[in-house]
Amino acid sequence: MPVPSPFHERTAKLCTSYLWKEWSGYHAVRSYDTVIDREYFAFRHAAGLIDVTPLFKFDVTGRDAGRFLARVMVRNIAKLRVGRVTYCCWTDDAGKVIDDGTVTCWAENHFRVTSNGPSLRWLETIARGFDVTIRDTTAEIAVLALQGPEARTILQKATDIDLAKLRFFRAANGRLDKCEVGITRTGYTGDLGYEIWTPNENALAVYDAILDAGRQHMIEPCGLDTLDVVRIEAGFMLHGIDYFNAKTCLIEDQKSTPYEIALDWAVQLDREPFIGQAAIRAEKARGVKRTLVGLEISWADLERLFDEEGLPPSVPTHAWRDPRPVFRDGTQVGQATSGVWSPILKKYLALATVNAPHDTEGTALQMELTVEFERKKVKAQVVPKPFFDPERKRA
């Protein structure tokens, strides 16, 4: 049985659709209404508020905290200064990705790692010999994400932290309403947005304060169905969907390297040894076999395929997560693992893992598309990610 999150008392009342799902053992709202339009456009045009408490959280403290995390992560966390956040992944000894998440340096020798799956044991295994304490704070800290162009205006009404100074991927501590909170300029929507971290006992007060502040700015509580749409627009992969934890994979081919999931920019190779370093270095020298890329499905071709069956074209209203083969000239070269119709861009988008050398931008591919129970191939092109990248995200 899933458990309620600290915000449940509020979200349950608002969730008139009764559409829930389980997220890491918590009850999580899929969408507050039976259709997701309002939530989607709130994220993109106003602000959406979403409970992301179920993310796993690990607080790492102690004299060696930075050095220890530098050993775990593909990125050199030892250099992460107070008040900064970074995003990266970590791998096993063979350089195969276990999980990805953010690392925030809240204070001197105090970091918080987020992850999609439980990671305490893995962190503790590596921690031997380091002067660190690792605590699973998942059940102690409530987290909200406020995302969208109005997010700053709304949040600034409620907090004493100067948000004009809180730049992209920065963190600050302060007060919201009367509660102590941490705020990071991060999120999973690819838009201007913040995540608010607070001890569970403050959850309801913080929720109310943000919702109140947002009332005149068209704030909307949002659920996971909408988050899945916007994260694809933002080009963000999802653990367990677009790639898998190496430790739970049954065969080698199911595992991914940081390069394969397009996190090459996060890998910092030339430094003190870290887990997977040698294998990642060898892979770099050898060449990467496949990459997670963005696909844009051709509207004209999609329309043609539906027309062949005498049907008007149809596109999904929600993000899909069932993998679909990707071809080049009839031969399978990979698979699309999630896709969505972007209402803003008017484009049908997908994230796909494609074998080299077919994974370069501009390559013409095809994706399997079922029309009227028939498998067809629709034209798709490798395009840069993020698909949607507004200036306000960083501004």
Added chain:
Amino acid sequence: MAERYDAIVIGGGHNGLTCAAYLAKAGRKVLVLEKRHVLGGAAVSEEIYPGFTYSVCSYVVSLLRPQIIRDLDLPRHGLEILPLEASFLPLPDGRSLTRWSDWERTRRELETFSPRDAEIYPEFGKLMIHMARFVKPILDMSPPDPGSVDPRDLKELLKLGRSFQDLGPELQALKYKMLTMSAADFLDEWFESDALKGVMSVSGIIGTFLGVRSPGTAYVLLHHYMGEIDGAFRSWGLSKGGTGGVSMAIARAAEAFGAEIRTEAGVSELLMKNGEARGVVLENGDEIESKLVVSGCDPRRTLFGFVGEKHLDEETVRSLRNYKMRGSSGKINLALDKAPDFSCRPGVGRHLYGDIAIAPSVAYLERAYDDAKYGKPSKEPYMNIVVPSLTDPTVAPPGKHVMSIFIQYAPYHITEGPENWPAKREEWADGVIDVLAGYIPGFKSTILHRQALTPWDLEQEFGLTEGNIFHGELSLEQLFFLRPSPQMARFRTPIRKLWMCASGSHPGGGVMGAPGMLAAREILKAKAI
């Protein structure tokens, strides 16, 4: 006369800008000239009353072509469309009908009027979408010349004919019904609830001087479903910051492709040499040369205004005179102290987050047309209302609201003569507000500011001849290769090097952008520049 452009586009409306953007994208040197101080033409946002931004004329974005959004990368240039959540129909008898994007919720509402209508409503929608599939290719093509022996024209015609053959006997019959019947009669074959038929039939008459019982209006119902098959899903909406936002996004895209845009640069006439358009003369007397000129103004303003009758042949003059402009609608924009509260559905609920129709019955709409037929504005008009400030915080101060009211019929040709509209304007607007106040108790005391635009004002201020919002009526005899006339149907005019790119050309009005895109495509295909 130092400058030399490949093309000058007259008018910075959304179509002129779209055409300019496509031409610039193809590497042409383009100059857009806008008479007013703001871009957008009739798709414009203006802060008429301090703190309140009105979508002065056009107020919803319906069929802006997704292809244009993709081609011009409009989201990157600031295009933001907020979807309309519901369609609310208040009724004078205290009932109301709201249609939601949640179908089951709509069904429940419809059932209170007629369980039979609720049952058949989705069937009707499905059939319309299916029909729209056959009409849609027309939107994407430059109309062929039916009298032509050019193989390319013949091929296009053949293709079109074939797609209609594919319809099958049942849909063929439906097609002929839609082409010949009135919206009201056609809906009678499906539905029994007068309220539902009333509100549905209006999409057959918007912007025309026809009534819901006039033959041929059924066809226009199809256009309502076009977005469903166009990848424009969920595209009915309000542009953030007002409709001008659409124009501004297109303008920014055009500039990014290298187009030059000037405001307060009204064109007085065409620069003609050897019967060819070779540039323009501005109102300030400046002359600017170009290889060709594209007009984003309506056909009459373009040819009678910028060219002059003396340069035109008899046939052109006659067809332009016969081209039906006859504006039939007006607009009132309001700044409100608080959100409207309808007595039939109290509270500021989600039903207001969409469009609100005053169209209680088919008879009401036909009576509204009766007034107009004899040169009078409707005493009880059809109204289409939106309150954009409920969804868009940028258009009014917190807690305050803007309301946009589209009013039909307000005929350009009133018995007193159109030039007497200004004297009647406020009285007319008072009448409209009186009708609305019957639905919203205490409404009048909440009005902080009122801007009333009669068809005369639309002509004087926005250059829309006879105040026609679509640059010519969208009636069957003025569509496709008949728009605006057979000889001018392919964005060309009788004046060489003078082209047209706006709503007076195929496929017509609405903030669709299609004429601008197709004109640019046709210009490039003809290697005119």
